[in-house]
Each structure stands twice: as structure tokens, then as C-alpha cells.
């Protein structure tokens with residue numbers, strides 16, 4: 001739930017990310033200032049290669065910025081090593097990926113319970129109870145003894161959402177959660193995310209698809225590693241689509 005006193009889940013100030021390929025620097029994110037408050041539902045949109053997944057990886061503490069400050073739940077992460085980031089991640093972040101990423105030889109229930117196995121003091125019985133609750137919330141409890149391969153893509157993604165929320169994370173990060181689904185199943189997964197948001201879950205979702213970003217309260221537009229306002233984004237998109245400048249088109253919307 002939103003609380004005026006609680007710090008934002010994510011605060012990025014002047015964040016940049018550079019990948020090195022030999023001596024060549026690839027500036028993937030530049031001057032990112034972004035805050036995600038508790039209870040918000042934010043979409044990250046932009047063309048292929050503009051840095052959306054990289055941004056999500058920084059938010060989820062899977063990677064570290066090259067410059068700038070990233071505060072997570074009000075705490076600086078500047079000096080957090082890989083171990084400490086893993087602890088924060090396990091306690092506070094739920095992930096949903098485009099390709100579902102369920103473990104194929106574990107049952108649905110064990111997949112969903114997996115994040116809890118890294119929590120101290122949570123025994124198997126409690127893990128299974130909580131997994132069943134999470135599966136019930138996505139309408140999949142009747143499949144808890146199945147293997148992921150026995151489910152459809154839409155069902156697998158609903159299980160992945162259950163796994164992401166079973167540990168009651170501070171933020172749910174979803175990277176193209178509808179990308180491998182047809183429209184009907186994509187809409188079902190979006191309805192699920194909207195329902196979780198209505199119950200107070202903080203969500204940040206990467207999507208190419210404006211039909212789905214409409215479910216979010218606000219959309220952050222990325223172009224070429226920078227956050228741009230809606231008007232600039234639309235203007236550049238229009239120029240690209242009308243073929244006003246072919247070279248620019250390929251740069252921005254490859």
C-alpha cells in the first residue's frame with residue numbers, strides 16, 4: 001500500500017550504464033533520473049535495443065550502474081557487493097520474464113515455492129501453503145502437481161507470476177511478460193498484473209506493446225538509453241514511420 005512516509009522502492013539519480021567490448025564503450029543508459037514509489041505501476045517502453053532490459057536489471061540489482069546513484073527502499077546500493085545484492089533481491093524483488101523461466105523438472109508447486117527456500121525460518125510445509133495460496137490467486141492451484149511442460153504458455157506465465165509474488169516482494173519486475181503469448185493470454189496476464197497492482201503491489205513492466213502499457217499508471221519512454229517525454233517520443237516515432245529520415249529511422253527504430 002502507498003504510504004507517504006515510506007521511501008520510494010527505487011530512486012535513480014544520474015544513472016548511466018556502459019558496456020565495454022574491448023576498447024569500445026557502449027553507452028546503453030545515460031542520465032537516468034527515475035523514481036518508483038510504493039504501489040505504483042510503471043511501464044518502460046521503447047524500441048528494441050534502447051536499454052529497457054538493462055534498466056530493469058539495474059532496478060532488480062542483477063547488475064550495477066557504471067555511474068550515478070541507485071537507492072533501493074531508501075538505502076544506497078553503492079557499496080553493496082554481489083552477496084548483499086542477492087540477499088536484497090531474494091527478499092524484495094519478484095521477477096517475471098518473457099520466456100517464463102520455470103524449472104522444467106520441478107512441479108508447479110515447487111517452482112512457485114522456490115524463492116522461499118532461500119528464506120530463513122520458512123519450512124517446507126509453510127512453503128507449500130504459501131505456494132498454494134499464490135497459485136490460487138492466479139487460478140492455477142488445480143495444476144500444482146503438474147510439470148511446466150504440461151501447461152500452455154499462458155498457464156506457465158500465470159505460474160511465473162505466482163512465483164514472483166509468493167515472497168511478497170516490494171517490487172515486481174516484469175520483462176515483456178506478454179511477449180511470448182497470444183493476445184488473449186497476454187490480456188489475461190495483464191489482468192492478473194492489474195489485479196495485483198489494485199491490491200497494492202508495486203510493478204515495473206517492460207513492454208513493446210502500447211496496448212499493454214495502457215494498464216500502467218505511467219509510462220517511461222526510453223530512446224537510445226535516455227528517458228524522453230511523450231511528445232518527443234511521438235515526434236521521433238512519426239518521423240521514423242513516415243520515412244522522413246531513413247538513417248535516423250534505423251538508429252531509433254531498428
Ligand SMILES: Nc1ncnc2c1ncn2[C@@H]1O[C@H](COP(=O)(O)OP(=O)(O)OP(=O)(O)O)[C@@H](O)[C@H]1O
Pocket residue numbers: 019020026028046047048049050051052053054055
Ligand atoms: N551484458 C551485456 N554486455 C554487453 N552489451 C550488452 C549487455 N546487455 C545489453 N547489452 C547491450 O545494451 C543494449 C541495450 O540492450 P537491452 O537488452 O537493454 O535493450 P532492450 O531495449 O531491452 O531491447 P529489446 O527490446 O530488443 O529486448 C544493446 O545494444 C545490447 O547489445
